[in-house]
Amino acid sequence: MWVKVISLRSQGARMVYLAVLLGISLLIFQPRSHSAAASAVPAPVYRVKTSMPAIALTINVVWGTEFVPQMLSDLTHAHVTATFMVGGAWAEAHPQLIRDMKQAHMEIGNHGWNHPHPNQLSYQENLRQIERTNQVVQQIAGVIPHVFAPPYGEFNGTVLQASFALHMPLVMWTIDTIDWRPSSSVPYMVAKVVKRAQPGAIVLMHPTSRTAVALPQIIANLKSAGYQLVTVSQLLAMGTPATDE
DSSP states (O other), X not given: OOOOOOOOOSHHHHHHHHHHHHHHHHHHHOOOOHHHHHHTSOOOBSEEEOSSOEEEEEEEESSOGGGHHHHHHHHHHTTOOOEEEEOHHHHHHOHHHHHHHHHTTOEEEEOOSSOOOGGGSOHHHHHHHHHHHHHHHHHHHSOOOOOBOOGGGOOOHHHHXXXXXXXXXXXXXXXXXXXXXXXXXXXXXXXXXXXXXXXXBEEEEOOOHHHHHHHHHHHHHHHHTTOEEEXXXXXXXXXXXXXXX
């Protein structure tokens, strides 16, 4: 066996040699592409693909405190559950309501610490928003939130990475009641939810005066249509998370 030795004396040979070395270096030391890293992160959850006639009601809470007890009472009396996505600062300021949610067997989800725009935060800042809220809820109620609803329904790759790192699905919605908008009347909200109801749907609400009135009607209509009202985590266990596409 013999090996042919290539002379590097000529300029052309040296250029070829250097090009080969550069190519090998790029292959060895090239970092993982952003697209490859992003593909490992689950997409946000807008609904759940399931044949079960189940729907999850979510209530994002960082304000509207005065309406929370009534909504909690209506859910309890109707023998249904929902997921309260709470802000950490709000939870810290209202520990008894957090304990009431747990006592009523509601799911306590995570809505960030102080309702910032997640897309404007770094990865570490997003982690801190979620982790700090988890810690406060655990200290108050002895449970750790399992799902995360980003403030303003806002997310990018960084927000998704932070949620994924904490093993928490990033939850959006299928049906938005838009209850924060003054023009969203009680009949409008009830009709919208009933019309768009489907197995695996996630309904978004907030504690407003109109929502407090609409909630018992929404519950009654969905139950009459044969739907079981469950928490987000229960709904996720019934099927496959899906995007809005």
